[in-house]
Amino acid sequence: MRLHTLTLTLALLLTSPGFVGAHSGHSSRAPWDACDERVLSDGCSWTHGDDLYIGTCRGVGGDLMCVRNEPIRRASEPNPTREPLPWALLSWIPGVGVIAGISLAYLARTSDEP
Amino acid sequence: MKTPRLDTLILTAALGAFTLAGCGTSSGQSNNDTDAAVDSPDGGSEADTGGDPTGEAVLDPSHFLADGLTAPIEEVPCTLSNGDETTCYKVSVVGEPKDHEIGPFCPRNVSDGPEAAGIWLEGGEVYDADGAFIAGLAEFYEDPNWQLHDEATGVIRVTETLEACEAAARPDVAEEYQNYCVECDLEDLGGAVAAEYLIPKVPVPRATAGELGGTTSVGVALNGAFFDPPAPVAAILGAYTIAAFDDCGGHVNPVAGYHYHAATGCSKEIAQDDAHAPLIGYALDGYAIHSMSAEGGEEPGDLDSCRGHSDDARGYHYHSASPGENMFIGCFHGEVVGTVDDGPGGGGGGGMDVITCDDVPDGMPCCGDDVCDGPETAANCAEDC
Structure with missing residues (x-):
């Protein structure tokens, strides 16, 4: 049992x-940390609470940061993404x-x- | 006897499905990246060939508030970052918004409400930087070293003089100004800091996207002020300082004067006939910048990595990020005047955007003449301009 x-x-x-890593306080570094292990033009994402920000690593001031280019995926809203149908089904x-x-x-x- | 095997089967199936779902997310993201900007072999993103198909000027001088300019916008010869000789608009802005008041920024007491304070941008969200917010910073950032106010009186430490502003608004914040709310007064700087921008009349798409400097403006608003790249918030917070923005998403530093870090709807906008998000200004590469979305509308879902896309009515144009993201555009789709980074490697300002010579391309305000020797301040900026 x-x-x-x-x-x-x-x-x-x-x-x-809705499974995501636990949110540990407010982090102003989140968009930068999202590109720590990545290179220019890599895809990236970061979270604020349960909201998901998805974008691309771009250089800003000599550092890489995650520039969001997809609509914010609010945890409180239905997923508005352009996710391809097969993946959505999966x-x-x-x-x-x-x-x-x-x-x-x-x-x-x-x-x-x- | 069957139950354990079924448990194992269930858990294995769940784990496998979870892994698949994870791959799905990753792959979907990758697909979107491919849609948005075709990666080139050198790691840059290939420019969208749909940009400015007409080859016509994008910037419309009539959109600017006349009293936000120090001189009428004129056409001048210029050299782009790719070496092309072309025609640019010289946009001379007064350096302060002519359609809204500046401030307030920092509250003076923990009892002050939001009407007496500006905002703070953090993790994609906008917070009222009122007295309660300042008093709660230790909890907000989960760091007990935050203490901007006097426990007994509730008085918040604010940089009240030019000297204090300059000492706190630099990469290496003076120790005596740690745990301060930082704000600078344009009056202390002798008034607004006017600036001239050379913007290509006909935007020229780059082969690979150009990266943003750490402190050089990314564009001009229509009201006399300008747009800056994301503020180096981590450096500011590292010294336990808050360089609060006013409700319009701008603040003042000793070098650039008043500048925006977020589009909050305060500055002049040009409505679009087709209910598209309004025009709020122009990037230094000549492409238009629109707000993130039309009122009540949705953000475009096909933005490239610079936060731009094309449509038949406007050609290529950018959409500002949300106010809480401390950002307008993500990179330059087109050539700018002077130099532009092709990738990380240059220096970035710290503190409250204090700049160095490396940050400023030729033709921009301050530096570029090889006589500055370190962080620019109000004291040495004049001799460099």
């Missing part, structure tokens, strides 16, 4: 569409998988019981 709970909790956590697979998994687990437990 505990194993079930742990497994399902992990699965739900990892497959949640993003739903985890949720479908979890539901299917829960159903299978329930059926398996039911069938195991005397």
